Amino acid sequence: MTISLAIEGAVAIATLCRPPVNAINEEWVARLGAVLDEVEAARQVSVLWIRSNQRAFSAGADLALMRSRFGSDEGRRKMVDFTRELQAVYARLEGLGKVSIAEIGGAAMGGGFELALACDLRAVADTAKVGLPEARLGLLPGAGGTQRLTRLCGDSTARRLILGAEVVDGAQAVALGLAHWVAPAADLEAYTGSVAARIGELPAAALAACKRCIDAALDESRNGYEVELAETGLLLASGETQQRVKRFLEKPK
Numbered sequence: 001m002t003i004s005l006a007i008e009g010a011v012a013i014a015t016l017c018r019p020p021v022n023a024i025n026e027e028w029v030a031r032l033g034a035v036l037d038e039v040e041a042a043r044q045v046s047v048l049w050i051r052s053n054q055r056a057f058s059a060g061a062d063l064a065l066m067r068s069r070f071g072s073d074e075g076r077r078k079m080v081d082f083t084r085e086l087q088a089v090y091a092r093l094e095g096l097g098k099v100s101i102a103e104i105g106g107a108a109m110g111g112g113f114e115l116a117l118a119c120d121l122r123a124v125a126d127t128a129k130v131g132l133p134e135a136r137l138g139l140l141p142g143a144g145g146t147q148r149l150t151r152l153c154g155d156s157t158a159r160r161l162i163l164g165a166e167v168v169d170g171a172q173a174v175a176l177g178l179a180h181w182v183a184p185a186a187d188l189e190a191y192t193g194s195v196a197a198r199i200g201e202l203p204a205a206a207l208a209a210c211k212r213c214i215d216a217a218l219d220e221s222r223n224g225y226e227v228e229l230a231e232t233g234l235l236l237a238s239g240e241t242q243q244r245v246k247r248f249l250e251k252p253k
Helices: 026-041 063-069 072-095 109-117 145-164 170-175 185-200 203-218 224-236 237-248
Strands: 003-008 011-016 048-053 101-102 121-125 129-130 166-171 181-183
Touching: 011 026, 011 166, 026 072, 026 166, 048 121, 048 203, 063 145, 072 109, 072 166, 101 109, 101 185, 109 129, 109 145, 121 170, 121 185, 166 170, 166 181, 203 224, 224 237
Parallel strands: 011 048, 048 101, 101 121, 121 181
Antiparallel strands: 003 011, 129 166
């Protein structure tokens, strides 16, 4: 098993568990897709918490896979196809109708950090190291890294980190906008769990609607204000929303 999955109420916990550093290969990609299938089908789940039980969050592409494919034109074409598959599964994660949280307790490099960037939220240990250093090898972060990092942090920061192949620690990651929270390594699991539990108490339909509106704000072809109105109308018709608003309005002043 490369990724295990446990569901605890509204929170699904996906644990990266491929020793020693959660290197990414075809089996790993297929398993992540299967995990997303399970999470999507679990109606009670509104939060996906992705973490690692290895010393790294994920060190990126499997070196054995790279060695096997860089020796021939056909192998290199297969490597491009593999990167396309990785792009696709990360796009699925990004578009998931649940809130995704990455707990980065150790190194997250290349494709491993691209996994975290595809999540909605990121909590990082102060001792962790994160980056997209592919340029050192004459490559680029092709599993969505150039696109998501630029959207998240802006052109200037993306150029600094990607063109400089720079690796930063947890505090720097938060300061640059790569992550949302930093915590001591010993406290990170508890901290991320508390965030997941807090978000898991919110209505799943409202969370999914909020995500769709945020996505619309990033899509120049869509009118985000109209999306807000449409989603508001759907939520106002929801029985859960009506009950929550009623309770709120009936509170003593």
